[in-house]
Amino acid sequence: MHATVRFFLGVLKARLWIAAAFALAAAAGILGAMHVPDDAAIDSLIVPSDPVARATREFERLFPEGESALLLIDAHSNAAAQPRAAELAARLAHIPGVAARPLPGAQLGIGIELDTHSPAERDRALAAIDAATAPYVSPHGPFIAIHRIGSPWINAWIEHATASAEARVMPLFGLFLMALILALYRSWRTLAAIVLTLGAIVAMALGLGALFGWSHTVVSALVPLTVMVTTTATLVYLHSRYIERDEGLSQGRESLAEHHARALANKLLPCTASMFATAVGFAALAVSDIRPIREMGLWTASGLAVAWLGCFLLFPALQSLFNTPLKAERAPAGRWYPGFIERWVPITRRYRWPLVLVTLFLSACGAAALFGVHGLIAPLALQTDSLGYIDPTLPIAKDTREFERRFGLGVLELWMRLPRGASATPATLEAIGRLAHALERDPRITSVDGPVTASGATDLRLTIHGRDGEFGSSETMSEYIERTYRAEQLAIPALRSIHGEVVGRGAVAARISLELVPTLVQSFALTAGVIFCVFLLVFRSASARLMAMIPSVFAILAAFLVMRSSGMALNIATILIGSTVLGATENDQVHFFYHFQEGGSGAGHTAEALRHAFRVAGRPIVFATLINAAGFLALAISPLPPMREFGIVSASAFLLALAADFTALPGALWILDRSRARVPRAQAGLTGTRPDG
Numbered sequence: 001m002h003a004t005v006r007f008f009l010g011v012l013k014a015r016l017w018i019a020a021a022f023a024l025a026a027a028a029g030i031l032g033a034m035h036v037p038d039d040a041a042i043d044s045l046i047v048p049s050d051p052v053a054r055a056t057r058e059f060e061r062l063f064p065e066g067e068s069a070l071l072l073i074d075a076h077s078n079a080a081a082q083p084r085a086a087e088l089a090a091r092l093a094h095i096p097g098v099a100a101r102p103l104p105g106a107q108l109g110i111g112i113e114l115d116t117h118s119p120a121e122r123d124r125a126l127a128a129i130d131a132a133t134a135p136y137v138s139p140h141g142p143f144i145a146i147h148r149i150g151s152p153w154i155n156a157w158i159e160h161a162t163a164s165a166e167a168r169v170m171p172l173f174g175l176f177l178m179a180l181i182l183a184l185y186r187s188w189r190t191l192a193a194i195v196l197t198l199g200a201i202v203a204m205a206l207g208l209g210a211l212f213g214w215s216h217t218v219v220s221a222l223v224p225l226t227v228m229v230t231t232t233a234t235l236v237y238l239h240s241r242y243i244e245r246d247e248g249l250s251q252g253r254e255s256l257a258e259h260h261a262r263a264l265a266n267k268l269l270p271c272t273a274s275m276f277a278t279a280v281g282f283a284a285l286a287v288s289d290i291r292p293i294r295e296m297g298l299w300t301a302s303g304l305a306v307a308w309l310g311c312f313l314l315f316p317a318l319q320s321l322f323n324t325p326l327k328a329e330r331a332p333a334g335r336w337y338p339g340f341i342e343r344w345v346p347i348t349r350r351y352r353w354p355l356v357l358v359t360l361f362l363s364a365c366g367a368a369a370l371f372g373v374h375g376l377i378a379p380l381a382l383q384t385d386s387l388g389y390i391d392p393t394l395p396i397a398k399d400t401r402e403f404e405r406r407f408g409l410g411v412l413e414l415w416m417r418l419p420r421g422a423s424a425t426p427a428t429l430e431a432i433g434r435l436a437h438a439l440e441r442d443p444r445i446t447s448v449d450g451p452v453t454a455s456g457a458t459d460l461r462l463t464i465h466g467r468d469g470e471f472g473s474s475e476t477m478s479e480y481i482e483r484t485y486r487a488e489q490l491a492i493p494a495l496r497s498i499h500g501e502v503v504g505r506g507a508v509a510a511r512i513s514l515e516l517v518p519t520l521v522q523s524f525a526l527t528a529g530v531i532f533c534v535f536l537l538v539f540r541s542a543s544a545r546l547m548a549m550i551p552s553v554f555a556i557l558a559a560f561l562v563m564r565s566s567g568m569a570l571n572i573a574t575i576l577i578g579s580t581v582l583g584a585t586e587n588d589q590v591h592f593f594y595h596f597q598e599g600g601s602g603a604g605h606t607a608e609a610l611r612h613a614f615r616v617a618g619r620p621i622v623f624a625t626l627i628n629a630a631g632f633l634a635l636a637i638s639p640l641p642p643m644r645e646f647g648i649v650s651a652s653a654f655l656l657a658l659a660a661d662f663t664a665l666p667g668a669l670w671i672l673d674r675s676r677a678r679v680p681r682a683q684a685g686l687t688g689t690r691p692d693g
Contacts, residue, residue: 067114092132173225276308
C-alpha cells in the first residue's frame with residue numbers, strides 16, 4: 001500500500017483526536033481575532049519604513065499637533081451669526097481632546113484640532129461635537145447648516161464601514177455556500193463537515209492577526225473571504241473525488257476507509273500545488289509599500305497554510321465522523337455532463353485556433369486598457385483621492401467635495417532644517433517669506449502659512465494649502481513645491497544652506513498613488529513566476545504549462561477591460577485583482593492538468609486525456625468557480641466603493657476564467673498536440689480512460 005494512502009488511513013483512525021485539536025485551535029483563533037486592532041485611517045496606508053513616513057513622524061515630533069478639521073457654517077447673515085459661532089467654539093473647546101477657535105476673516109466657521117489617542121477616543125469626541133452643534137441647526141437655531149470637513153470624520157466612517165463590510169459579506173456568502181453544497185451533494189452530513197471545517201479554518205486564520213500584530217484595515221475583509229473561498233473550492237475538489245467512484249466498494253474489493261484514503265491521496269498533489277502557489281502568490285504582496293496590502297498578503301498566505309492543514313486533516317476526520325454518503329447523493333449534473341463532454345471535446349479541436357486567437361485578442365485589449373497605448377490611449381486611471389474610499393452620497397463626502405472645489409484639500413508641510421548650531425536670522429526669515437510668495441504665485445496654491453519655528457529655532461515649517469486635484473499627472477503638488485524650493489535656493493543665497501523636505505500626512509497619502517502600479521506589476525510578476533514554477537515542477541513541461549496559464553491571464557486582462565469600460569480606477573482594492581484572480585483560478589488549471597496527464601496525454605491521446613480531465617475535474621471547476629464568484633460578488637453590498645468595485649470585477653474575472661477553461665485551454669492543448677491524430681469516439685470514450693489512482 002502506498003505510503004500516502006497509509007498516512008491518510010492513520011488520519012481517519014485518529015479522527016476524534018484531530019477534531020478535538022482543531023476545536024481547541026479554533027477557540028484560540030476566535031480569542032485572538034477579538035484582539036486584532038482597527039486601523040483603517042487613510043494616513044496609515046503607507047508602511048512605517050517608507051522614507052516620507054519616517055520623515056513625517058520626525059516632523060510631527062518637532063511640531064506636534066492633532067488631527068485638523070473644520071466646521072463650515074451657513075447662516076442668513078454672517079455678521080449676525082459671528083457671536084453664536086464664537087459661542088459654539090467656546091462650548092466645543094470644553095470637550096476633552098478638542099481645541100476649537102472661530103475662523104478668521106469673512107469665512108464663517110470653526111477650526112477644530114483633535115488630540116485623541118485611539119479610535120474610540122476620537123469617536124467619543126466626534127459624537128460630543130455632533131451633540132453640541134445639533135441645537136444650533138434646529139428650525140429656530142442661528143445657523144442654516146453646519147458642514148463637517150476633515151479626516152477625523154472620513155477615517156471614522158471608513159473604520160465603521162470596514163467592520164460593517166465583514167459583518168454583511170460573510171453571512172451572505174455563508175448562506176449561498178450552504179445552498180450550493182446542499183444542491184451539489186444533497187446531504188446535511190456533507191454540509192456539516194464542510195461548514196465546520198471552514199469555521200475552524202477561518203477562526204484560526206483571523207487569530208493569526210493578533211499573533212503577528214496585523215490590523216483591520218480598508219482591505220482586511222478580503223482575508224477571511226479569500227481564505228474561505230479558496231478553502232471551499234479545495235473541499236469541493238476533495239469531496240467530489242471522494243464520491244466519484246464507489247464501484248469497488250459495492251463489489252467488496254476495498255473498504256470505505258481505503259477508498260477514502262485513496263481519494264485523498266489522489267488529490268494531495270494538485271491541491272497542495274495549487275494552495276501553495278496561491279499562498280506564495282499572496283505572500284508576494286509583501287513587496288508593496290502600501291501597508292494594508294502588505295499585511296493582507298501575508299495574512300492571507302498564512303491563513304492558506306492553516307487551510308491546507310484543515311483540508312487534509314480536519315475535513316477527512318469530519319467526513320469519517322459524520323459518515324458522509326457516497327453515490328446516493330451525487331450531483332444531478334452527472335446525468336447530462338458525460339454526454340456534453342463527448343460532444344464538446346471534438347468542437348474544441350475543430351475550432352482550436354479561433355478559440356485561442358479570440359482569447360489572445362481580448363487579452364491584448366485588456367493590456368491596452370491597463371497600460372495604455374502611446375499616443376492613443378491613456379493608462380488606466382489611478383485613484384489618488386481619499387474621498388474615493390467613502391460613499392459619495394454621504395454628507396461628509398458632499399461637503400468635502402464642495403470645499404475642495406472652492407479651496408482645495410491639499411495640505412503639505414515644507415520642513416526646513418537649518419545647519420547644526422544655526423538659528424533663524426532676520427535674513428533667513430526674509431528669504432523664507434520670499435519663498436512663500438513664490439509658491440503662492442501659482443493659482444493652484446490657495447495659501448501658505450508660516451514660517452513657524454520649532455523648539456530650539458533650528459527647524460521651521462511652511463504649511464502649504466492648494467487644489468491638489470488641479471495638478472496633473474506630469475507634476476504633483478509635492479513635486480511643484482520641491483521644484484519651486486530648488487529654484488528659490490539658486491536665486492536666494494540665504495536658502496542655500498537650508499535643507500528642505502516636503503512632509504506631512506498629505507505627503508504620506510500621496511505616496512499611495514505612486515505605489516499602486518509598482519504593487520500591481522511586481523506582485524503579479526512574482527505570482528505568475530511562482531505559479532509557472534509550480535506547474536513546471538509538478539507537470540514537467542514548460543510549453544504546455546505556459547499554455548495552461550492562458551485562462552488566468554485572459555481573465556485578469558479582460559477584468560481590466562471591464563474596469564476601463566465601466567469607468568473604474570486603480571485603487572488600494574482593485575490593484576489586488578491580478579494576484580487574487582491568478583492565485584484563485586490557477587487552482588482550476590492545476591487540477592485540470594493533473595487529470596489531463598492522468599488520462600493519457602501524449603501522441604494520439606489528447607482526446608482521451610481531455611475527456612478524462614473534463615470528466616474528473618470539469619464539474620469541480622464549475623462548482624469552485626461559482627463559489628469564488630459568489631463569494632467575491634458578495635462584496636458588491638459593501639459600503640466601501642473600492643471593495644464594491646473589487647467584488648464586481650473579480651467575480652467577472654472568475655467567470656471569464658471558467659469560460660476560458662472550457663474553450664481556450666483545450667484549444668491550446670490541441671494546438672500543442674503534435675500528432676493531430678483523431679481518436680475514434682468509441683476508443684476514446686469515458687469507458688476507455690485510465691483507472692484512477
